[in-house]
Amino acid sequence: MSIYLDHAATTPMVAAAKRALADQMDKLGNPSSLHMYGRATRKDVEESREAIARAVACRPSEVIFTGSGTEANNTALKGLHWLRANEKRNLVVISEIEHHAIFDPAQWLADYEKAEVIKLPVLASGEIDLAFLRKLVTERGNEITVISVMHSNNETGTIQPVAEIVKIASGAQIPVHCDAVQSFGKVPLSFKDLGVTALTISAHKIGGPMGIGALILQHGLEIPALIHGGGQEREIRSGTLNTPSIAAFAAAASDAASAQAERASFVSKLREQFIAGAKAAIPDLIVNGSGEQLPGIINLTFPGTESDTLLLLFDAAGVACSTGSACSAGVHEPSHVLMAMGHSQVSAQSSLRFSLSYLNSESDVAEVIALFPSVISRARAANL
Amino acid sequence: MKVIAAMSGGVDSAVAAARAVAEGHEVIGVHLALSSNPQKYRSGARGCCTVEDSHDARRAADVIGIPFYIWDMAEEFHEGVVENFISEYAAGRTPNPCLRCNEKIKFAAVLDRARAMGFDGVVTGHYARTRESSIGKTLHRAIDNSKDQSYVLSVLTVEQIQGAIFPLGDTHKVDIRKEAAERGLFVANKPDSHDICFVPSGDNAGWLRDRLGSEVGPIVDQSGKTLGEHRGAYTYTIGQRKGLGLTVPSEDGSPRFVLKIEPKSNTVVVGAREELAVNYIQGENPVWCGPAATSQETRGYVQIRAHGEALACTYSYRDNFLDVNLDAPLFGLATGQAAVIYDDDRVVGSATICLTR
Structure with a gap:
């Protein structure tokens, strides 16, 4: 058996992206060069930019290519903070459930720029506590440099009320950044409609290559750069443009956009089938995250187990899933997301993330669910 | 058999895992993370669970072609080994943490977990041998006397020995390094680890002073x-x-x-030195690696340090105590150390020294 249920970590490249990548590798020319070779690859970059702009409903000039979603997050959070920070305004607001690609730059701002960082708590559903944010903005809105909240959570799939957050922030003219890496291509995502100042997307979560992402940044807003040396991307990001990956990113984005609704409805059905089967097999399991959800992410807590053990047993049976949280020295730590949702350290460490895609089938789900009783009972025995 | 290979990131455990694969076992490599706050890099021969070591273990597993995972045993290690080490010193005894680690972690927590998960045993890079005999599976010294680790394995029960696989016991260390190089394991020339892994500075006295004042x-x-x-x-x-x-x-x-x-x-x-002379050793909390000793006086050997000499003795076991009478006096023996009894090269069992005279 070989069933891949870790699509939120990365997913296979789509045919169009592979083709675009291979085609570009046969081409010569730095898109910043002025001669015909440069012009040819520049044309490909700009067409790719336009394709991505269409997929996320922004202006092409608002797309800044980066080396990863992580880089885009760093650029946005630090850049927006640096742009607005002064003696009176030095407060960075993120949420308790952000990915480490926001957590860590926020911590860096605290450590090296003496910023104050407040993490918005979440409700048991996994959604940001909007009441907390409202109060914070009312009381300290003029101290906040930036608010960054993810579009959907990578561990639980819970979609966040970003439009509401923007509404609260805009009253105090606070820019909002949104890490939309997990949502892009999976659910409708419109930069224009959300009204955020900045948005992060990444290629490899939607069938593009690894090592390419983009920051969508409001037209006309110039933030200090992280990386200097040529200013290729709006003076905000330097470095020779990675034309092959950019072209492949655009191909994947177009592919994802064209089939988004159809795939989302198919994957949602798989998710329902998975959760129903899992509950029938293991009646005391807990499904983490509620409210509006991404179609493909399922986060389950299996009381009396350890996720390391579960992962090994599933892996040995040919099923790839994830403990869904960061590793420190290879040792998996209890998920800060589940802890923020009210889990104890022990129950957080009894949880697994299964992430499905349109590439999975009903029989994949059935085969995996069939393994549940033996895997869970062995994991429980190993935990005594 | 389906087995877990404990891989420290060193040459011995890497070759042990490779040999287990070559013998036809289905092997999964596991690195035990024993410190919740590991050092990034290894400094010379000290420490054994740095981030770098876990990386080395992973690369060895890649070369061997086996799945690899890291198991977090930091809490178990702290409770079973580190705290015991501190409390033993605080009580004026001299503990052996490697022996405790084998007893509480490698062949207890790991073996139990492996068995519950459906594995048959644990492979380690210890220099020791096991043999099937009329009294069951028994534990023996390695052929490389200078590397023999049967002393620190003497805390294994019969049931634990049943699940233990030591592929290196019949080989000399120098040949293991050669074999590692031949197998393409880049850890072939990695220095051996010495000292106590959780005291990376090597300064045991300073480390204890920080904790005990x-x-x-x-x-x-x-x-x-x-x-x-x-x-x-x-x-x-x-x-x-x-x-x-x-x-x-x-x-x-x-x-x-x-x-x-x-x-x-x-x-x-x-x-004066003469005052250190010990002719009699009493041990408590014995563990038998085969049939238990009896009240009958038996001839054998006792070893009281990891790489100490085997000393001729007569031993017996009664009223929960192991009694050992040495043929010749021994100088300088701390309580808390293990007295390990051998019948020729077979490990009979061990007990913690509680009294000497």
Whole structure:
């Protein structure tokens, strides 16, 4: 058996992206060069930019290519903070459930720029506590440099009320950044409609290559750069443009956009089938995250187990899933997301993330669910 | 068999895992993360669970072609090994943490977990052998005497030995390094680890002082006369001669040795070498690696240090105590160490030394 249920970590490249990548590798020319070779690859970059702009409903000039979603997050959070920070305004607001690609730059701002960082708590559903944010903005809105909240959570799939957050922030003219890496291509995502100042997307979560992402940044807003040396991307990001990956990113984005609704409805059905089967097999399991959800992410807590053990047993049976949280020295730590949702350290460490895609089938789900009783009972025995 | 190979990131466990695969076992490599706050890099021969070591273990598993995982055993290790190490020293005894690690972690927590998950045993890179005989699966010394680790494995019960696989016991270390190079394992030339893995500085006394304080106390002779001062009685070892810092010479000018550590009064007692002579050892909490010893006086060998000599003795077991009478006296023996009984090269069992005279 070989069933891949870790699509939120990365997913296979789509045919169009592979083709675009291979085609570009046969081409010569730095898109910043002025001669015909440069012009040819520049044309490909700009067409790719336009394709991505269409997929996320922004202006092409608002797309800044980066080396990863992580880089885009760093650029946005630090850049927006640096742009607005002064003696009176030095407060960075993120949420308790952000990915480490926001957590860590926020911590860096605290450590090296003496910023104050407040993490918005979440409700048991996994959604940001909007009441907390409202109060914070009312009381300290003029101290906040930036608010960054993810579009959907990578561990639980819970979609966040970003439009509401923007509404609260805009009253105090606070820019909002949104890490939309997990949502892009999976659910409708419109930069224009959300009204955020900045948005992060990444290629490899939607069938593009690894090592390419983009920051969508409001037209006309110039933030200090992280990386200097040529200013290729709006003076905000330097470095020779990675034309092959950019072209492949655009191909994947177009592919994802064209089939988004159809795939989302198919994957949602798989998710329902998975959760129903899992509950029938293991009646005391807990499904983490509620409210509006991404179609493909399922986060389950299996009381009396350890996720390391579960992962090994599933892996040995040919099923790839994830403990869904960061590793420190290879040792998996209890998920800060589940802890923020009210889990104890022990129950957080009894949880697994299964992430499905349109590439999975009903029989994949059935085969995996069939393994549940033996895997869970062995994991429980190993935990005594 | 389906087995877990414990991979430290060193050459021995890498070759052991490779040999287990070559013997036809279905092997999964596991690196035990024993420190919740690991150091990034290895410094020389010290420490054994740095981030770099876990990376080395992973790369070895890649080369061998087996799945690899990291198991977090930091809590179990801290409770079972580190805390025991500290409390034993605090009580004036000299513990052996490697032995405790085998007893509590590698062949207990890991083996139990492996068995519950459907594996048959645990492979390690220890230098020791097992053999099937009329009395079951028994534990024996490795053929490389200088590397033999049967001493620190003497805490394994019959059931644990049943699940233990030691692929290196029939080979000399130098050949293991050669084999590692031939197998393309880049850890072939990695230095052996020495010392205590959770004391990366190698300064055991300093490490203990940080945890137990360095309360000054007297160094006295056997009559109770104060000769000097120490900074923490537990940083001394029975039989220790150097580093006492005594300025008053003994009456006959002969060197003085640590005879006794009294944790309650925080006193170190020193005296002449003859006073260290031990002819009788009593051990408590015995573990038998095969049939238990009986009250019948039996001829055999006892070893009291990891790489110490095997000393001829007569032993017996009665009223929960192991009694060992040595043929020739031994000098400098601390309580808390393990007395391991051998029948030729077979490990009979071990007990913690609680009394000597």
